[in-house]
Amino acid sequence: MVQIYNDYKDHADFLTVYVREAHPTDEWQMKSNVKDDVCYAQPKNLGQRVAIANDFIKRFHYPIAFGIDDINNAAEAAYSAWPERLYIIDESGHIAYRGGMGPFHYDPDEVRAWLAARYGAVKHDPPAPASAAPVASLGSPI
Amino acid sequence: MTHIWKWTIAVFVVLLLAAFLVLCKMAGSPKDVYGMVRYAFPHMHRGTLKVGDDAPDARLVALDGSDRFHIRERTGGRPLVMIFGSYT
Numbered sequence: 001m002v003q004i005y006n007d008y009k010d011h012a013d014f015l016t017v018y019v020r021e022a023h024p025t026d027e028w029q030m031k032s033n034v035k036d037d038v039c040y041a042q043p044k045n046l047g048q049r050v051a052i053a054n055d056f057i058k059r060f061h062y063p064i065a066f067g068i069d070d071i072n073n074a075a076e077a078a079y080s081a082w083p084e085r086l087y088i089i090d091e092s093g094h095i096a097y098r099g100g101m102g103p104f105h106y107d108p109d110e111v112r113a114w115l116a117a118r119y120g121a122v123k124h125d126p127p128a129p130a131s132a133a134p135v136a137s138l139g140s141p142i
Numbered sequence: 143m144t145h146i147w148k149w150t151i152a153v154f155v156v157l158l159l160a161a162f163l164v165l166c167k168m169a170g171s172p173k174d175v176y177g178m179v180r181y182a183f184p185h186m187h188r189g190t191l192k193v194g195d196d197a198p199d200a201r202l203v204a205l206d207g208s209d210r211f212h213i214r215e216r217t218g219g220r221p222l223v224m225i226f227g228s229y230t
Contacts, residue, residue, distance in 0.1 A: 094196060
């Protein structure tokens with residue numbers, strides 16, 4: 001999504017909405033979380049959620065605008081967004097794109113296709129060989 | 143009659159085992175199946191929003207932990223791409 005943001009930030013606004021943790025240590029922790037040193041308990045208050053969100057921003061120098069869902073999970077409920085989901089809201093405040101439920105139907109390429117249909121495709125050079133450094137990707141596996 | 147019950151139970155057990163194996167394949171391991179059923183399924187909802195619906199509003203908190211803003215404040219003028227997710 002960061003690449004899509006960089007390609008289309010002159011045409012569209014982007015907002016990351018941080019929701020309840022998908023794989024906290026005290027619920028369903030995945031092996032990949034341990035391997036990547038992403039080990040956090042499910043926040044019990046807003047301050048804990050804010051702290052984890054800030055850790056993410058700092059680790060990956062995440063550039064996209066950020067909003068954190070309050071501990072009552074109102075935004076997550078309104079958008080059925082857990083564990084991850086993509087939406088596009090058009091200029092008139094209506095839903096223009098509603099992504100599938102993550103993780104299996106979370107598809108940034110669909111967002112790219114929507115933006116490309118409006119503003120034109122942005123081509124890139126073939127990617128360089130994978131480096132050891134992790135790439136920022138909220139929600140989806142790094 | 144007992145014969146029918148035995149077959150019914152046997153079919154039920156086979157179906158349950160098949161479902162468990164499918165979930166293991168999806169989740170990765172029996173431990174992950176438990177995690178998925180116990181913690182993920184209760185929170186996963188398809189939802190009822192459709193393209194064309196009014197985008198719901200909600201109040202969000204800024205990274206400083208104190209400032210607040212509404213999603214609606216970020217709409218209008220240009221499309222808004224919303225990325226929902228978490229670090230883990």
